[in-house]
Amino acid sequence: MRLEVEITGKTYSSAAGGTHEVLAPVKFALQSGEVGVLIGPSGCGKSTMLRIILGLDRDFDGHVARPPGARIGMVFQEPRLLPWRSVEQNVRLAAPDVTEAKLSELFKILELEAHRSHFPGELSLGLARRVALARAFAVEPDLLVLDEPLASLDDALAGRLRDEIATLVASRPVMTLLVTHSLDDAIRLGDRLFFLSPRPARIVQEVPISVPRDARGEAEIAAIRAGLALRIQAEQGDDRAGRDVL
Amino acid sequence: MLRLLSFALFLAIWWIAALFVGGAKLPSPPAVLNVIIAEAASGALFLHLGATLARVALAFVLAMSLGSAIGYLMGRVKLADRLGDPWLILLLNLPALVVIVLAYIWAGLTEAAAIAAIAINKLPTAVVTLREGTRALDRSLDEMASVFAMPRWRAFRHVVLPQLAPYIAASARSGLSLVWKIVLVAELLGRPNGVGFEIGVAFQLFDTPRLLAYSLTFAAVVLVIETALVQPFEARATRWRPRAA
Numbered sequence: 143m144r145l146e147v148e149i150t151g152k153t154y155s156s157a158a159g160g161t162h163e164v165l166a167p168v169k170f171a172l173q174s175g176e177v178g179v180l181i182g183p184s185g186c187g188k189s190t191m192l193r194i195i196l197g198l199d200r201d202f203d204g205h206v207a208r209p210p211g212a213r214i215g216m217v218f219q220e221p222r223l224l225p226w227r228s229v230e231q232n233v234r235l236a237a238p239d240v241t242e243a244k245l246s247e248l249f250k251i252l253e254l255e256a257h258r259s260h261f262p263g264e265l266s267l268g269l270a271r272r273v274a275l276a277r278a279f280a281v282e283p284d285l286l287v288l289d290e291p292l293a294s295l296d297d298a299l300a301g302r303l304r305d306e307i308a309t310l311v312a313s314r315p316v317m318t319l320l321v322t323h324s325l326d327d328a329i330r331l332g333d334r335l336f337f338l339s340p341r342p343a344r345i346v347q348e349v350p351i352s353v354p355r356d357a358r359g360e361a362e363i364a365a366i367r368a369g370l371a372l373r374i375q376a377e378q379g380d381d382r383a384g385r386d387v388l
Numbered sequence: 389m390l391r392l393l394s395f396a397l398f399l400a401i402w403w404i405a406a407l408f409v410g411g412a413k414l415p416s417p418p419a420v421l422n423v424i425i426a427e428a429a430s431g432a433l434f435l436h437l438g439a440t441l442a443r444v445a446l447a448f449v450l451a452m453s454l455g456s457a458i459g460y461l462m463g464r465v466k467l468a469d470r471l472g473d474p475w476l477i478l479l480l481n482l483p484a485l486v487v488i489v490l491a492y493i494w495a496g497l498t499e500a501a502a503i504a505a506i507a508i509n510k511l512p513t514a515v516v517t518l519r520e521g522t523r524a525l526d527r528s529l530d531e532m533a534s535v536f537a538m539p540r541w542r543a544f545r546h547v548v549l550p551q552l553a554p555y556i557a558a559s560a561r562s563g564l565s566l567v568w569k570i571v572l573v574a575e576l577l578g579r580p581n582g583v584g585f586e587i588g589v590a591f592q593l594f595d596t597p598r599l600l601a602y603s604l605t606f607a608a609v610v611l612v613i614e615t616a617l618v619q620p621f622e623a624r625a626t627r628w629r630p631r632a633a
Contacts, residue, residue: 193531196535197534198531198534198535213537214535214536214537215536216532216536218528218532220528222529222532224529224546225628225629226550226628227628231546235542235546236536237536261628263628277536281536
């Protein structure tokens with residue numbers, strides 16, 4: 143399984159007339175078992191890129207090769223749950239083949255057991271985000287896309303959910319694409335980091351992280367962070383884009 | 389309890405008014421009740437009520453299903469909206485009487501003509517309501533369904549339909565009251581039975597007790613259908629909404 147993205151450009155016409163370039167040429171590929179992280183400033187076109195990769199937006203130049211028949215699990219920026227269906231139904235509707243055992247396990251990991259029959263309107267944002275995560279994992283995806291899944295959560299909860307994502311990603315071979323503002327999340331979860339420029343987005347730097355995810359203690363993470371800072375400093379002469387995220 | 393009290397108040401006002409005006413113009417509640425009992429005993433009441441109810445049901449189902457389908461299409465497809473809009477405006481503003489008379493002239497004084505005429509009167513309002521509902525659909529949920537590769541029918545049933553349910557309920561409610569009103573006109577003009585026909589007869593004879601007997605029983609049936617069918621459906625469709633404190 144392999145995801146190949148080769149976007150040569152994406153423009154849109156605004157309501158006021160005139161066209162705007164959203165994406166510059168972007169090219170990357172992702173292997174099974176790999177976590178790719180897209181990091182870039184707000185409004186640089188990350189969400190547009192995701193929509194293209196997911197096949198929601200076909201109006202672009204270039205080519206995206208998703209593995210045929212690949213199951214997609216997606217965590218949108220906002221939870222996007224069906225308010226008129228219970229937590230369990232929300233998950234089951236997206237993943238009709240999920241077994242009771244698998245579902246119980248997921249709900250247990252994400253601490254949702256008590257909320258199975260609640261409606262999304264009765265949940266806090268943090269809980270709703272966890273339901274969205276459960277839904278994405280329940281489909282046993284081949285391609286997992288996480289669009290800022292930890293945004294606007296407090297640090298403790300974000301940290302716990304990040305660990306849960308790492309556990310779930312390790313539990314099966316899956317191509318994962320994570321979009322985030324947080325360099326910390328990127329370093330802790332990613333195998334390869336793609337730093338994006340401001341709009342129109344292009345990949346400024348591609349940084350592989352060679353230390354395996356489960357071997358990344360605080361010392362390793364500090365080292366990776368220092369290494370990144372150096373790399374980005376060296377790049378500063380011709381491009382200052384990566385600095386925005388540090 | 390409060391509803392019962394309000395109903396008792398209505399009866400009391402009626403009775404007092406009847407005492408002042410006199411039985412010929414406004415018969416008292418027992419007088420009307422006597423006529424209802426007599427008509428029920430002869431079976432005529434049920435025959436006419438049944439005929440009217442059947443017409444209402446047929447016309448309502450026809451108009452709602454067709455109107456919802458057209459409204460959904462017009463909300464989803466721009467071309468359909470552009471093509472259908474002039475027709476819609478024409479139908480919306482066509483007086484019910486014109487439709488009924490034309491239907492009887494063109495299709496004869498038949499059952500089909502009556503039901504079609506009633507349905508055509510209801511159709512455009514169902515279209516407008518459902519088109520509005522379709523336009524208000526949450527695109528982000530459509531995207532969610534598409535990303536998770538939900539089959540069309542499942543997505544329609546669990547993602548789209550619950551969003552349309554309040555619009556369908558609103559349309560059913562206003563539609564039912566519209567159909568109730570128009571069905572009597574259609575019966576008065578060209579049917580040999582039904583509540584509308586009976587009211588026509590009562591009008592010709594200036595038989596107020598009979599007129600009230602039929603219209604009040606009819607109103608009671610409407611009330612029962614509203615509380616027993618329409619309101620529970622609405623409550624069920626909106627049960628996921630957090631209740632107002």
